[in-house]
Amino acid sequence: MTKQYFGFSVLEQRSVNLDSEMPAELESLYQKEPSLRACIACGNCAAVCSAGHFAEMQFYRLNVMARRGLLHEMVGKAAACMLCGRCQMSCPRGVNIRHAVLMMSQL
Amino acid sequence: MDSKFHPFVLPFSIGFALMLAVLTVRYVIWLRGLSSDNRKRIRSNFFTVNTWEALVEIFRESLVHLKIYKVNPMLGFMHMSLAFGWFLLIVGGKLETWYYTGDFANEMHYAIFFRYFEPVTSGFWMNGVMVFFMEFALLMVLTGLILALAKRIRKKLMGMQNTTRHSSGNRIALTFLWFIFPLRLFAESATAGQHGGGGFLTANLGAWLFGGDSAASWELPLWWAYSISLGLFFIALPFSRYLHIPTEMVLILLRRWGLESEKGFNPNKGLQAFEVHSCSSCGICLDACPAINIGQEAFQASYFVRGVRENSEVEAKATSCLSCGSCTAICPVGVDVEQLRLDKRSDIFTKARFSHSYLPGSMTLWRDTTEVVLFTGCMGRSNPKTTVAFKALLKEAGLSFVHVDEKDGVCCGRPMALAGALDQSLMMKEYNSNLINGQNGQVLVTSCPICFKYFTEEYNLNIPVMHHSQFLWELMKKGKIKRDSRDLKFAYHDPCELGRGSGCYEPPRSVLAQLGELLPVDKERDKALCCGNNLGSLSLPESDRRQITARTLAVLSANEPDYIVSSCPLCKQTLARQSSVEVKDLAEILLETKPLRVKVPSYSYVHQEAGR
Numbered sequence: 001m002t003k004q005y006f007g008f009s010v011l012e013q014r015s016v017n018l019d020s021e022m023p024a025e026l027e028s029l030y031q032k033e034p035s036l037r038a039c040i041a042c043g044n045c046a047a048v049c050s051a052g053h054f055a056e057m058q059f060y061r062l063n064v065m066a067r068r069g070l071l072h073e074m075v076g077k078a079a080a081c082m083l084c085g086r087c088q089m090s091c092p093r094g095v096n097i098r099h100a101v102l103m104m105s106q107l
Numbered sequence: 108m109d110s111k112f113h114p115f116v117l118p119f120s121i122g123f124a125l126m127l128a129v130l131t132v133r134y135v136i137w138l139r140g141l142s143s144d145n146r147k148r149i150r151s152n153f154f155t156v157n158t159w160e161a162l163v164e165i166f167r168e169s170l171v172h173l174k175i176y177k178v179n180p181m182l183g184f185m186h187m188s189l190a191f192g193w194f195l196l197i198v199g200g201k202l203e204t205w206y207y208t209g210d211f212a213n214e215m216h217y218a219i220f221f222r223y224f225e226p227v228t229s230g231f232w233m234n235g236v237m238v239f240f241m242e243f244a245l246l247m248v249l250t251g252l253i254l255a256l257a258k259r260i261r262k263k264l265m266g267m268q269n270t271t272r273h274s275s276g277n278r279i280a281l282t283f284l285w286f287i288f289p290l291r292l293f294a295e296s297a298t299a300g301q302h303g304g305g306g307f308l309t310a311n312l313g314a315w316l317f318g319g320d321s322a323a324s325w326e327l328p329l330w331w332a333y334s335i336s337l338g339l340f341f342i343a344l345p346f347s348r349y350l351h352i353p354t355e356m357v358l359i360l361l362r363r364w365g366l367e368s369e370k371g372f373n374p375n376k377g378l379q380a381f382e383v384h385s386c387s388s389c390g391i392c393l394d395a396c397p398a399i400n401i402g403q404e405a406f407q408a409s410y411f412v413r414g415v416r417e418n419s420e421v422e423a424k425a426t427s428c429l430s431c432g433s434c435t436a437i438c439p440v441g442v443d444v445e446q447l448r449l450d451k452r453s454d455i456f457t458k459a460r461f462s463h464s465y466l467p468g469s470m471t472l473w474r475d476t477t478e479v480v481l482f483t484g485c486m487g488r489s490n491p492k493t494t495v496a497f498k499a500l501l502k503e504a505g506l507s508f509v510h511v512d513e514k515d516g517v518c519c520g521r522p523m524a525l526a527g528a529l530d531q532s533l534m535m536k537e538y539n540s541n542l543i544n545g546q547n548g549q550v551l552v553t554s555c556p557i558c559f560k561y562f563t564e565e566y567n568l569n570i571p572v573m574h575h576s577q578f579l580w581e582l583m584k585k586g587k588i589k590r591d592s593r594d595l596k597f598a599y600h601d602p603c604e605l606g607r608g609s610g611c612y613e614p615p616r617s618v619l620a621q622l623g624e625l626l627p628v629d630k631e632r633d634k635a636l637c638c639g640n641n642l643g644s645l646s647l648p649e650s651d652r653r654q655i656t657a658r659t660l661a662v663l664s665a666n667e668p669d670y671i672v673s674s675c676p677l678c679k680q681t682l683a684r685q686s687s688v689e690v691k692d693l694a695e696i697l698l699e700t701k702p703l704r705v706k707v708p709s710y711s712y713v714h715q716e717a718g719r
Contacts, residue, residue, distance in 0.1 A: 032646075033646070034648075035648060035649065048488075048489060050485045050488075050515075050516060050517065050518050051463075051518075053514075053515035053516075054465050054466055054467065054515070054517075055465040079460055079461050079462040080461075080462070080463065080465060081461060082461075082463065082485075082517065082518035082520075082522070082523065082535060083461075083518070083522040083523050083526055083528075083642075084485035084486075084518035084522050084642075085485070085486070085522055085642050085677075086485045086486060086488070086489055089486070089489060089640070089677070089680055089681075090489065094648075094649030094650070095649075096645070096646060096647075096648065096649065098522070098526070098642070098645055099426065099645040099646045102456055102459055102526055102645060105458075105459045105460060105461060106456060106457075106458035106459040106460070
C-alpha cells in the first residue's frame with residue numbers, strides 16, 4: 001500500500017516506524033560495532049571505494065539497508081568489500097567501517 | 108646423621124613427582140598434535156648440529172637471558188640471577204652429593220636438602236670450592252629475588268613503565284617461588300648455627316641468629332617450610348605462567364629442528380601449544396606497545412597470550428590490536444604473537460564470506476617494455492601528492508613508467524590477510540598478478556608499504572618489487588637524482604609494514620640525510636611507534652586511534668623538525684590530520700628540494716578519480 005503525499009510516495013516497507021523493534025541480528029551488529037550508529041550516510045565511503053569501481057559496493061547503503069531490516073540483501077552486498085580501508089580514512093564520523101563490514105558479512 | 112631421609116622431604120618429593128606427571132601428560136598431548144610434516148622434521152633433524160645449537164640457545168636464553176639484557180640490562184640481570192642462580196644450585200647440589208658420597212645416582216631430595224643431612228663436610232681444597240660455590244649461587248638467586256621485589260614495589264626502579272597485572276593463580280605461584288630461597292637460606296643457616304659448617308653466608312648468619320641452644324627448635328620447622336614451599340611451587344608450576352620454564356626449552360629445540368606452526372588456531376596442540384605456553388608474561392611487550400593504556404581493555408600481547416592459554420574470551424583483544432609488530436620484535440622468547448593473532452582472527456571471522464568474482468580480467472597480451480611499473484595502492488589514490496611527486500622524480504631521472512592502478516585499482520589483499528581472511532584475497536591477488544606481469548616492466552615500484560610487504564611475501568611476480576623509498580635511494584646513488592644538503596630538519600616516521608614488516612630502515616634515512624639533517628627520534632627503527640591507523644586494527648574505536656596518533660606525534664616532533672617525513676600513504680594521512688608540524692611523503696620532500704626552481708605540478712584530486 002502506498003501513501004500519497006505532495007506528489008511523491010513512501011513505500012510501506014521503507015516508512016519510518018519508530019515503534020518497531022530492531023531485529024535481534026541488527027542489535028547484535030550495533031553492539032559489536034557501536035560506531036555504526038554514528039553513520040549519517042554522507043556517501044564519502046562510496047566515493048573512495050576501491051571495490052566500488054567494479055561492483056555495487058556502497059558502505060553507507062549497507063548501513064541504510066541494515067536499518068531498514070533488509071539484512072539478507074546487506075550481507076550479499078557486503079561480500080564485495082576488499083577491506084582496503086580507504087572509506088575509513090575518509091569517514092567524517094569515525095565509523096570503524098572495516099570491522100563493521102566484517103561483522104555485516106557474517107550475519 | 109646417618110639417615111638420608113627425613114619426613115620433611117616429602118612435600119618436595121610429592122610436589123615434584125606431581126609436576127613431572129602433569130608435564131608429561133600435557134607435553135604428550137601437545138606433541139601428538141604435531142603435523143606429520145613436523146614429526147618428519149624432528150626425525151630428520153634430531154641427530155644433527157641443530158640439536159647442539161638448540162642446547163647453546165637454551166643456555167643463552169633460558170638461563171642467562173641475553174636478549175632481555177639487550178632490552179634492559181637491569182631486568183636481564185634480575186632474570187639471569189634467578190634462573191641461572193637456581194640452575195647452579197641444582198647442578199652444584201648434584202655435584203656435591205656425587206663428590207662427597209662417590210655415588211652419582213643419589214635420591215633427589217638428598218641433593219636438595221644436602222646441608223641438613225651433612226652439615227659439616229670435609230675434604231681437600233675441593234671442599235672449600237664446593238661450599239663457596241653453593242653459597243655464591245644462593246646469593247645470586249637472592250639478589251635476583253631482591254630485584255624482583257623491588258620491581259613489584261616500584262617498577263620504574265627496574266626501568267619499566269608497565270608490568271603485567273598477573274591473575275590470582277599466578278600471584279600465588281609467585282609467592283611460593285619467593286619463599287623458597289629465603290627459607291633455604293634460613294634453614295641452612297640454622298643447621299650451620301647448630302652443627303657448624305656452612306659458608307660465608309650461612310655460617311655467619313647461623314652464628315648470629317641460630318647460635319644459642321634456644322634456637323635448636325628452629326631448625327626442623329625451617330627445613331619443613333622450605334620443603335613445603337618447594338612442593339607447592341612445583342604443584343602450581345604446570346598450571347601457572349611458570350610452565351614457561353620447561354616449555355621454552357622444548358620450544359627452542361622444536362624451532363631449531365625446523366618445525367613450522369600448524370595451520371589454524373589450535374593453542375592446545377602442536378607447536379602452537381608450546382609457543383603459547385612459552386610466554387612468561389614478563390611484560391617486556393607492554394612498554395613497546397604503542398597502544399599501551401589506551402582503550403577499555405588491555406589487549407597487549409602479554410594479556411592476549413595469557414587469555415589464549417587460559418581459554419578465556421580473547422576476541423576483543425585479537426581484533427583491537429594494531430598488528431604493528433612491536434611486541435613480536437621485542438619478545439625475548441620470540442613468540443610469534445602476530446601470527447597467533449591472525450590465526451585467532453581467522454577463527455573469529457570464519458563465517459565472513461567475501462566474493463570478488465565481479466573483478467574483470469586483467470590479462471595484457473602485449474606491451475612495449477617499460478622501465479618502471481608503478482603501483483600506488485588504494486591509499487595511494489587518496490594521496491595524489493605523493494604519486495604526482497614520484498612521477499615527477501621518475502621523469503627527472505629519465506625513466507619511462509606505467510602507472511597500472513591510476514584509474515581503478517584492486518586492493519593487494521594484505522588488509523584481508525590482516526583480518527584473518529587470507530584465503531579470501533585470492534581473486535584480488537590473481538587480478539593484480541596478471542595486471543603486473545603483463546606490463547613487460549623491469550621493476551615494480553609501490554609507494555605503499557602494505558602492498559610492498561604483500562607483493563614480496565605472497566605474490567610470485569615476474570619482476571622484482573621495490574618500495575619507492577628504496578627506488579629513490581637507488582636513483583640517488585646512481586646520480587640520476589642529485590640534491591644538495593639544505594638547512595632542513597627532518598624527523599622520519601617508520602611505517603610498521605615497511606620497517607618491522609619488511610626490514611627496510613636505511614633507504615629512506617639515506618635519502619633524507621642527503622637533503623638535510625635527520626633528527627634522532629626517541630623511538631625509531633624496530634621500536635618505532637605506530638601511526639595509530641594500521642590496517643591490522645579492526646575494532647579499535649576512532650577515539651583510541653587518535654590518542655595513539657597524538658602520542659606518536661609527540662615523540663616525532665620532540666626535536667622540533669621542519670617536516671615529519673613518512674613513506675606510507677596511510678601513515679602520512681593519519682599523522683597529517685592531527686599534526687602541527689607539516690607531514691610529507693619522502694617523494695614530496697625529494698621533489699621540493701629540487702635545486703632549480705621548477706614549477707611543481709599541480710595536484711588534482713579530481714584528475715585522479717576522473718576515470719571512474
